[in-house]
Amino acid sequence: MISLEKRDGVARIGKLEIDGRKFEVPLMIDFLERYEFEDLIGSMDFGIAPYVLRDIDPKRFEVLKGKDKNFIIATGLSVLSPRKLVETLIKLRNDSFKPLYTPALATPKNLPLLVYFGVDIVDNILPIVKAYEGIYMLENCEFELKSLKSLPCNCEICRNHSVKDLDEELIAKHNTAVMKRQIKLIKEQIRSENLRNFVEAHAKFDPELTAMLRIGDENPEFFKRYCAVFKKSKLTPTSEDSFSRYEVFTFFERAIDAYKPKSEVLLILPCSARKPYMLSRSHSKIRSYLGDLLSGVEEIIVSSPLVVPRVFELTYPAINYDVPVTGYWSGDEIRFVAEKLAKFIEKGRFDVIIAHVEGGYKKVVESLGIDVIFTAEGEVTSQKSLNNLRKALECVAKRDFDLYLSIFEHMLRYQFGIELSELGDNLKVKGRYPNLELFKGKDRIARIDVNYGMLDVYMPLAKLMLEKNAYTVRIDNFEPKGMIFAVGVKEADERIRPNDIVVFYNDELIGVGRAIMTGIEMVEMDRGYAIEVKRKL
Ligand SMILES: [Zn+2]
Structure with missing residues (x-):
């Protein structure tokens, strides 16, 4: 019934077809233009009792609820507290893939959060009702019309009227x-995979929205069902609300699990503004000064909120994030980052830990209470600091390993749960950092896709993935071109999330593509884009 075109987390863009008429979600049913939506509204079974009766009188609710076949229609949600509202939306979204309509709930202000939690259809009932109470709404705030001196908007109504001649009907049109403007903006945020950054910033306008965002983050399992592990958008953690976001949670979950340090010597370094870190001015200076002394040394880069072993610096979101740098670290920040750093350190058997850090970074390392050699004095790139670091590294015995191969080893494990050793020997890394490619003899196996911070897959690896049933999709007997639609999918790995690289096959391996929807959706939905074909055998 819904034909999915793009996902960004739980939010989605898709097409609806009702009696031959097409609509795009997220959709606003406009009650000022009823004739346009008459068929759609007419086809809906709203039931007699509001959805909120479910919690108060479940038996009566079962009898009186709406029993719409095509939509989930949840009425009366505007009376709920932020916690109850989020819990209700999560429950409704988890119950079904059907389009979710929440009548008389949306305002321009809460709309981004509603779509973020999976609401597909809203209406302008509240904006109309509020207009008759004299409330003039904007994307981020609301005014009593009579308190305004001029109209801070350039919609058709506001361009052609002044505060004085705006009546209730005109305010309703402006609201x-x-x-409509907000819906358009939200769609573009979804298309650019940026909705969470947008929602996080937007939530600051209202304590209730901030509460909804935080309550949502208490449910990472909900987001895990739909959210991409690799994205083309930049992660911008700007406040402590960002620490609990799904991308950060997933990075730590996967990276801590996949990290297998090879050396007994660990060097802890501060992050840099430029990503990947290795290409930054500070990291290049340190690396060129130390030269071969660094080979055989494990490195972990401390940032906030990310902590990134060097072998994951090309993995999303480590490859593409930006944090505000002030030099000030709050107590919570130090505790959060130190806890993650400790988890990575526990994965190794380090005899020597050198921390070449200053300021807040140093506080993080000190709070671990373990034996550490500190080498920085003032700037980490000062001559004095670099000399100290050189001396410390000259005194330790190291086990040599190939950093670039180790990067592929870790990314394979992180992305597919596959071990590099399963690809056999004779493996070699070619290319110029960070555009690295993994070869086996003459065959290209994988390539680092720096836009998404993930591995792209070529045939020898695709074959191994099929053997291991990792990120595979079985399709019907047809010749796939450009796009594979959900209707053509027979089976799919349940681990698949949007943007994942998947291999598709029927009797035999056919090719490699990028998932548009989750593996479960590919199987359960009968419309929409499932896979974008990248290459065929
Ligand atoms: Zn206006």
């Missing part, structure tokens, strides 16, 4: 125009 509706703002809703």
Whole structure:
């Protein structure tokens, strides 16, 4: 019924077809233009009792609830507290893939959060009702019309009227125009995979929205069902609300699990503004000064909120994030980062730990309470600091390993749960950092896709993935071109999330593509884009 085109987390863009008429979700049903939506509204079974009755009187609710075949229609949610509302939306979204409509709930202000939690269809009932109470709405705030001196909007209504001649009907039209603008903006945020960054910033306008965001983050399992592990958008953690976001949670979950340090010597370094870190001015200076002394040394880069072993610096979101740098670290920040750093350190058997860090970074390392050699004095790139670091490294015995191969080894484990050793020997890394490629003899096996911070897959690896049933999709007997639609999918690995690289096959391996939806959706939905074909055998 919904034909999915793009996912960004739980939010989605898709097409609806009702009696031959097409609509795009996220959709606002405009009650000022009823004729346009008459068929759609007419086809809906709203039931007699509001959805909120479910918690108060479940038996009566079962009898009186709406029993729509095509939509989940949840009425009366505007009376709920932020916690109850989020819990209800999560429950509704988990119950079904059907389009979710929440009548008389949306305003321009809460709309981004509603879509973020999976609401597909809203309406302008509240913006109309509020207009008749004299409330003039904007994307981020609301005013009593009579408190305004001029109209801070350039919709058609506001361009052609002044505060004085705006009546209730005109305010309703303006409020509706703002809703439409907000929907358009949200769609673009979904297309650019940026909705969470947007929602996080937007939530600051209202304590209730901030509460909803935080309550949502208490449920990472909900987001895990839909959220991409690799994204083309930049992660911008700007406050401590970002620490609990799904991308950060997933990075630590996977990276801590996949990290297998090879050396007994660990060097801890501070992050850099430029990513990947290795290409930054500070890291290049340190690396060129130390030269071969660094080979055989494990490195972990401390940032906030990310902590990144060097072998994961090309993995999303480590490859593409930006944090505000002030030099000030809060107590919570130090505790959060130290806890993650400790988990990575526990994965190794380090005899020597050298920390070439200053300021807040040093506080993080000190709070671990373990034996560490500190080498920085003032700037980490000062001559004095670099000399100290050189001396410390000259005194330790190291086990040599190939850093670039180790990067592929870790990315394979992180992305597919596959071991590099399963690809056999004769493996070699070619290319110029960070655009590295893994070869086996003359065959290209994998390539680092720096846009998504992930591995792209070529045939020898695709064959191994099929053997191991990792990120595979069985399709019907047809010749796939450009896009594979959900209707053509027979089976799919349940681990698949949007943007994942998958291999598709029927009797035999056919090719490699990028998932548009989750593996479960590919199987359960009968419409929409499932896989974008990248290459065929
Ligand atoms: Zn306006």
